[in-house]
Amino acid sequence: MANRNPTFELTVLLILVLLTKSKFLEALRSNSHATVDFNISCIEKEREALLQFKDGLKDPSGWLSSWVGDDCCNWVGVSCSIQTGHVVTLELKGSVCDSYQENKAAYYRKSCLFGKLNPSLLNLPFLSYLDLSGNNFHGNPIPEFIGSLKNLRYLDLSQASFTGMVPSSLGNLSNLEHLDLSHNSFFGSLPRLGNLSLLSNLDLSFNLMDGMIPEDIGQLSELFTLNLYGNSWKSVISENHFRNLSGLTFLYLSSTNKSLVFNVRHDWVAPFSLSTLAIGDCQLGSAFPSWLESQAGISRLTLSNVGLLDTIPGWFWRLLPQAQWLDLSDNQIRGELPKSINVRVDAWIDLGFNRLEGSLPLWSNVSNLSLRNNLLTGSIPIDIGHRMSIFENLDLSNNLLNGSIPQSISEMRNLSFLDLSNNHLSREIPSNWQGLDKLRVIDLSKNRLSGGIPSSICSLPSLVCLRLSSNNLSGELSASLQDCTRLLSLDLGQNGFFGTIRPIAEKLINVSYLGLRANMLTGSIPEQLCGFPVLHILDLAHNNLSGGIPTCLGNLKAMKYTRYYSSVPPSIERIEFTLHAEFVVKGRQNEYRKINSLLNIIDLSSNNLIGEIPEEITSLTVLHALNLSWNQLTGKIPENIGSLQQLETLDLSCNHLSGPIPPSMSSMTFLSHLNLSYNNLSGKILSSNQFATWNDPSIYEGNLYLCGPPLTTNCSSGHGDSEDNDKVEDEDKSEKFWFYVSVVLGFIVGFWAVCGTLIIKESWRHTYFRFVDETKDKLFVIIAVHVGHLYKKVCRCQKIKVVANKRYEL
Template sequence: VGNLSSLQHLDLSYNYYDDNPPGFLIIDNAIWISRLSSLRYLNMSDVQFREGAHWLQALNMLPSIVEFLEGKIPVELGELCKLQYLGLSGINISKNLHELDKVFTGCIKNSLETLELVDTKLGGYLPDWLGDFKKLKYLDLSGNSISGSIPESLGRLSALQKLYLLDNKLNGTFPKSLGRLAELVELYLGWNLLEGVMSEEQFANFTKLKYLHLSQNQLILNLTSDWIPPFQLRVLGIGSCKLGPRFPAWLRMLKNITYLDMSSIEISDTIPDWFWRSFSQIFWLDISSNGITDSVPDLIDFIHLYYFNLSSNHFEGPLPNFNSSILQVVDLSNNSFSGAIHLDISKSMPNLEYLSLSTNNLSGEIPLSLCHLRYGALDLSKNLLLGELPDCWNHSSRIFVMDFSSNNLSGSVPPSICSLHFLKSLHLSNNNLSGELPSSLKSCARLNTLDLGQNRFTGKIPTWIGESLLSLKILRLRSNKLVGNIPPNLSRLKALQILDLASNNLSGTIPSSFGNFTAMKVSGEMNETILKSYTYYNENMQVTIKGIYIEYAKLLPLVIVMDLSNNNLSGMIPEELTSLFGLVSLNLSGNHLTGEITEKIGALQQLESLDLSKNNLFDEIPSSIIDLTFLSDLNLSYNKLSGRVPI
C-alpha cells in the first residue's frame, strides 16, 4: 500500500474478526504511510498500532494530509503541524475538555481549520486555549456535558465561520467578545442554560450571519420594534428566550427565513398580516406557548411547510386550510379554534404524521377522510365532536396513537380500528360509547395503552385482554357499567403499570394472581417511556390519586397505580398484593372487603396513597404502616377497625 503515491483517500477503519480472542487490524510499523505523498484523508478508527509503530512521525511527514480520524486522542496529535481537519465525533472520549490542553496547544493550533468533537462525552469547561486556533473556521462541541460560561477568548477566533455549542450545560451570559466574530455565518447555542441580556449592539457585526439558534436558554433579547437586523437569516431559533409582549416588527426584514422557532417567548399580541404574506417559503414554524390572540388564514401558498406548531395560544376562528405535500407535523392544540374539521383534510396534507387538534372548540362529526391519512399520531381529544367513530381505518396503516377522548362521541368501537397493526395507544375515554367491549380489540396486539374509561360500556371484562394484549402498560376501564368477576388472567400483563377498573359493578374477589404484575414490583424509571416508537407525541393519562384527578405526561413512567374502588368486590385483600413493591397508589375503597389488613402492608415502600375506606375491614391497624415513609394520603375510614393507632 505504501507504494500508491497517487492515493488521496485511505479508510482502514473498523476492521475486526470474531474469534477467540477477537482480533483487529494491526500495524507494526507505519512508516510506509509517509510515502503516500498525495494522501489527504486517512481514517484509522479501531486500527491497533504496535508500540514503536512511528505512526505520528509518519503522518507529520505527509505534505498533503488535511483530514485525520482516529479513535483516541494521543498527546502527539498536537504535533501534526499540517492538519486542517480533525473529526472525532461519536467517539467515547469521556474526559474533561480543559484537560486536553497538552493535545491542542501544540503546533496543530496553527493549522487546524475544523474541529468536530460532537457527542464524545466531554465534560469540564471551555478553556481559554480554544481561542488560540488562528485558522479555525468550524468548531463543533455539541451534544456533550460541558458546563461553565463561554470564555471571552473565543472572540479571538477571527476566522471562525461556524460555532456549534448546542446541547451542553453552559451557563452565564453571552460574552461581548463573540460580537467581534464578523465572519460568523452559523451560531448555534441552543439547549444550554445561558441567561442575561442580549442587545442590538451584540448583533451589530454579524453581517454574514445566516443561522442563529438560541432556543431553550433563558436569554432576554433587548431588541426594539424598529430595530433593523444587520443580517439576512435562514434559521432563527429563539424559543424560551424572553422577547415579548409585542410581536417583533423587525422580523419583517428577514425575508429568507425557512426555520423559525419563537415558542415560549412571552408574546401577547396579534400576528400582523404581513407575517403570513412574507413567509410562505417557510419550512418549520413554531410559535407555540405564547399568548397570541388571532385567527389564522388559509395557508395554501405554504407549499414548503413541513412543521407547523401554534399550540397553547388563544387562536380562534376556523381551522386553516393547508396545501403542502411534505407537511408532517401540525399541532394546533390548546387554542379556541371552532367549527368543523375540513372534510377533505387528507387532500391538503397527504403525508401528515402527527395531527393534534386537542383542546379546542371543534364541533361536527369526525370526517371520513381522516381514515386515509398516514399519521403517526392523531389527537382530536377535548373538543365538542359528536356522532359515531368512523369505521374506515383499514385505509390507514401507520397510526401509532389515536386519541378521541373527551368528546360527545356515541355508538360502539368500530371493528376496523384494530386493522391498524401498529396502534400502540388508544384513548376513547369520557365519551358516550356503549355496548360490550368488542372482540375485535384483541387484534390490537401492540397496544401499550387502552383507555375506555368514563363511557357506557356494559358486560364483563373479557378474558382475551389477558391473552392477547400482552404489551399493555395502561388499562383504564373506570366509570363504565361493567359487571362480573375480574379475570385472574389480567395478571399475565407483565408490563402493566396502571390498572384502573374503578366505579363499575364488578363483583367477586380480588384475584390473588394480581400479585404477579411484574412491572408493579419495581419502581418506575424516568428513562423509560410508555410509547417508544413516536417522538412528537407524549403519552398522557388522567389518574386518580389521593382522591383527585391528576393528568400525567412526562412523569407518567413513574406512576404505578392499582384502583379497584367503588365496585362490589368482596372477600379478603389478597396478601399477594404486598409484593407489588413499586405501587405508588393503591385504592380498594368503596367495596365489601372483609378481614384484616395484613402486617405485610409495610412492604409497599413506594406507596404515597393508600385508600381502604368504606369496606368491612376489622381488627387492628397493622403497626407496619409506619414503615410507609412516602405515604402522604391514608384513608381507612368507614371500616370496623379497632385498637391503637400505630405511632
C-alpha cells in the first residue's frame, strides 16, 4: 500500500466539506426550489404545519396547487435540509399585487397570495429562510409569533401590505442576518435591535415609521446595508449612530416631514467607506458636510432637499471619478457649474431646483442630466448634439435660456426625454428630427417659439408626449398633426392654432391628455372624443367652440371607473425624469410635477356652447374637476349631479342656468371649490355638509332668485326651498294651460262683445284708445327698468371676464 500523505488527505477532506456547505447554502437561499439527488422524506409534523399555513391563505392563481401528496420537500417554494429532511426554506415571493376595480369586478396578477399568516409556522423549528414579499396581506399586522422562529437568518416581508407596529419580538431573532420590511405601512419606532448582532442587511424603507432612530443601531458591527429611507422619523442623528459601523457600505436616510436632524461635529471622521449614500428630506445643514470628503469610493450620492445653501466646494468634484449617479436637487445651492467634470461614462446627474447661475456646461460623459429650475442664462451651445451625443434624458426647463433650439439636437441618437420648457427660447422649432427613433417626450412649452409644427416631429416612431403650449405657434390644427397618431399626451394650449377638432379626434384615439386651451378653434365638440378609452384630461377652454355638449361624454371610460395602482415611492437608485403640466383647478393655475394618471379633468369653459348640461355627464363618477363656465348653457343643473362623488371643483358660473340647486349636491363631500354665480338659479341655497362651510356670497351672486345664507336675501314668500319651487312650478304649468284656454275663449266671445260695441258707440271708442295709450306708456317704463337691471348684470359679468382674462394672461 502506498504511503498516505496526511496533508493531501486533509486538503481533500476540507474541499469536500466546503463543497457540501456551499451546496447546502445554495439550496437554502435559492430563489427557486432546489432539487437534490437524495431520497429525503418529508417530516409529517412539518407537512401538516405547511398545510395549515396554506389553509390561511387565498391563492387565486393556484400557485400552491403542487402542495399535495406526502413529499413536502418537493412542493413549490419549500426546501428541506439534505441531511435531516427538516424544512429550512419557505420562499413564496410573489409578484407585487396590483388590483383595480372595474364594474365591481376585481383583477389580481398571478402568483400573488392573500389572507393571514398561520402560527403553524412555529412547527417548522429549523426554518432559517422566510420570504413572503410581494404578496398582499390586506393591512394585517406582522404577527408576533414570527419573533419566535429562533433559527431565522433571512426574513423578507417587503411589499406585502402589512400595517401596524413592528413587533418588538423581532428583536429576539439573534441569528438574523437579513431583515427587509420595506414598502409596507406598520409605523412607530425601530424595534430595539438587542441580540441582532449578526444583522448585515436592514431595510425598513418607505413605511410610515415616525419614532426615534435609537443610538444602539451603531452597535450592529456587521451591518453592511442600512436603509431607513422614506419614513417620517423624528430624530437627531449623531456620531453614536455610526460608532461601530465600520463595514457599512450602503446608507439610505430620509424623513418625509423633514424632522430628521443631523448633528455631528464639523471635524467628525466617518468610520465607514460608502459606495452609496442617499440622504433626503432632512436637516443636514447649510454647508456641504466635511465628513463627506473622506468618501472617495462613492458611486451613488444623493443629498436632496437637505437645506444646502452653500456653493459646491472644489473637493466635492474630486470625489466623483467613480460616480455614476449624483442627485443634489431641491436645495438652494449657489454659484456656477464647472465647464467639465470627471465622472463615469453614462452618469446620471440631477442638480434641479437650486440657484445655480452661469451658462450651460457641456459634460461629455453624462447621459442623463437635469438642471431644471435654476438661473442658467445664455443660449444653448450650437454644438450640444455633437459634444453630448450620448444623452438619453435632458431637462433644462425653468431657466433663463434664450436664443434658438440648435439643429444639432438631431445628433443625440439615444435621446428619449427632452424638456426645454419655461425658458426664453425663440424662433422656429428645428425642422430636422429624423433619426431620433428613441425620443418619447418633447416639451417645448412656455417659450417664445413661432411658426408651425415641423412634420418630422410627428414622424418620430416612439413619440408619445408632445407639449408645445404657451408659445406663438400657429397653423391649421389637423394639418399640423397629420401623422401624430401614436401620441398619448398632447398639449398645444395658448397658441394660435385654428380649425376644427374633429380631424385629429379621428386619429388620436389613445390620447390620455388632450390640451387645446386658448387657441382659435371653431366648430363643435366632436363625438369621436367619447370613444377615447384612456382620456383623463380634456381641456378645450378659451376657444370659439359652438353647439351643445355631447351627451356621449358620459361614456368616457377612464372617468367612470376607479382604478387602483400599487404605490410607487420615489426612486433612490435612479433619477426620475418626469412630466409636468399646469391645469386650472380650483380657480387657479397649478403646476403638477408628476402627472397622475388618476387625475380626471374636463374644462370646456369660455366657449359658445349652448343647450343643457347632459344628464349623462353625471355617470363620470371619478371626475375630479368640471368647468363649464362662461358659455351660453340653459336649463337646469342635472338632478343627479351628486353622483359625481369624487368631484373637487365645479364651476358653472356665467351661463343661463335656471331652477333650484339640486339637493343631491349636498352629498358631494369632496367638493372644495364651487362657483354658481351669474345664472338664473332660484330657491333656497343648500345648508348641509360642504354647503354649511362656504361663507363666500360670491359663489352665488348674480342669481336674483336665490336666497338664504351666505346671501343677505331671506327666503320670504317670494322664495322657497327646492320642494316648494317644484310645487309652484307644477301649479304654474296648470295655471298657464287654463290661462291659454280662457284667452282663446275670451277672444272669441270678447272680440265681438267689445269690438262690436266700440264700432257702434263713439264715446266708448275714444275712452278705450285713451286707456291703450296709457297702458303703452306704463309698459315702456317697465321695460326700461328691466333693461337697466339687465345692462348692469351684463356689464358686471363683462367686467369679471376682463379681470379673469387679465389674470389668465398674467
